[in-house]
Amino acid sequence: MDTEVAPAVEAVAADIAEMEIRGAATIAGAAAEALATQARASDAGTADQFRAEMHAAASYLYDTRPTAVSLPNALRFVFQGMDGTTVESLRQSAVDAAERFQSQLDRAQDDLGEIGANRLRDGDTVMTHCHSTDALACVEAALDQGKDLSAVVKETRPRNQGHITAEQLRQWDVPVTLIVDSAARRYLDEVDHVLVGADAVAADGSVVNKIGTSGLAVSARERGVPIMTAAQIIKLHPGTMTGHTVEIEMRDEDEVIDPSEREEIGQITVENPAFDVTPPRYMDAIVTERGQFPPESIVTLMRELFGETSARPWEGPV
Numbered sequence: 474m475d476t477e478v479a480p481a482v483e484a485v486a487a488d489i490a491e492m493e494i495r496g497a498a499t500i501a502g503a504a505a506e507a508l509a510t511q512a513r514a515s516d517a518g519t520a521d522q523f524r525a526e527m528h529a530a531a532s533y534l535y536d537t538r539p540t541a542v543s544l545p546n547a548l549r550f551v552f553q554g555m556d557g558t559t560v561e562s563l564r565q566s567a568v569d570a571a572e573r574f575q576s577q578l579d580r581a582q583d584d585l586g587e588i589g590a591n592r593l594r595d596g597d598t599v600m601t602h603c604h605s606t607d608a609l610a611c612v613e614a615a616l617d618q619g620k621d622l623s624a625v626v627k628e629t630r631p632r633n634q635g636h637i638t639a640e641q642l643r644q645w646d647v648p649v650t651l652i653v654d655s656a657a658r659r660y661l662d663e664v665d666h667v668l669v670g671a672d673a674v675a676a677d678g679s680v681v682n683k684i685g686t687s688g689l690a691v692s693a694r695e696r697g698v699p700i701m702t703a704a705q706i707i708k709l710h711p712g713t714m715t716g717h718t719v720e721i722e723m724r725d726e727d728e729v730i731d732p733s734e735r736e737e738i739g740q741i742t743v744e745n746p747a748f749d750v751t752p753p754r755y756m757d758a759i760v761t762e763r764g765q766f767p768p769e770s771i772v773t774l775m776r777e778l779f780g781e782t783s784a785r786p787w788e789g790p791v
């Protein structure tokens with residue numbers, strides 16, 4: 474059976490792995506669209522062959538980055554919508570599902586933004602970490618409500634996603650102060666809110682987000698600065714309801730230190746975890762499109778949303 478993955482899908486997977494496409498929501502949208510691309514490109518002769526190709530494409534995309542659960546959740550959404558007994562009906566339903574996914578993604582982010590914006594007051598300064606479109610949706614909605622905001626933006630080593638956040642905020646005319654990550658605690662006295670996104674939210678309310686989030690949250694708590702996570706429900710990790718843990722991606726050591734510089738230093742170990750876990754007690758609120766939750770009660774929403782799940786979205790009942 475031919476289970477070739479379409480070259481365009483391989484290209485999207487490579488872009489996700491190399492972080493040309495990055496951030497949990499954006500990855501999810503790209504993955505769903507890639508499945509639609511696979512569906513359109515397929516010249517499968519039978520429904521079984523079509524399904525096998527879709528599974529191969531999903532598996533290929535799934536293996537790109539392990540932490541953002543929005544990726545398997547996006548694949549699951551498309552597989553749940555894929556229905557039929559002929560290649561044409563399967564193709565059309567998969568393409569329709571991918572389109573539905575993208576429009577739900579956009580709407581969810583807008584709705585979430587409205588809710589998160591209610592936590593921000595006119596004149597507030599927010600501190601950001603990394604680049605989260607969900608977090609920025611809250612800022613955008615607050616600006617739309619006529620509130621004036623300013624921002625302290627952590628650069629977010631080693632990939633400096635803070636620069637993307639700074640650029641977006643400047644496009645919205647928000648005054649930005651860019652700081653190195655290690656200056657965060659010093660600047661907490663000058664901010665009213667810490668606002669972060671999530672790659673995954675676990676059933677116990679733990680927030681998995683860009684490395685440095687947990688330290689920031691502990692410092693924010695110590696300084697009495699409220700910290701919220703903006704996370705659409707596609708960031709909720711179904712596997713954590715049945716005891717699975719969230720895999721933390723370890724990225725290339727060269728992102729941390731240039732190989733030639735490393736050689737000059739001598740024999741050292743370098744590690745580059747991309748994400749960390751913030752325990753629920755250090756997070757004030759998780760803002761979703763379905764409302765704002767204290768982290769410990771996010772499990773009620775998860776129970777409502779997830780029935781039978783499988784670790785890999787294209788296996789088992791979908």
Ligand SMILES: O=C(COP(=O)(O)O)[C@H](O)[C@H](O)COP(=O)(O)O
Binds near residue numbers: 498602604683
């Ligand atoms: O940690 C990151 C991005 O990490 P990376 O740059 O390694 O992908 C973001 O905070 C979340 O993915 C949420 O983003 P969004 O709100 O856009 O889904």
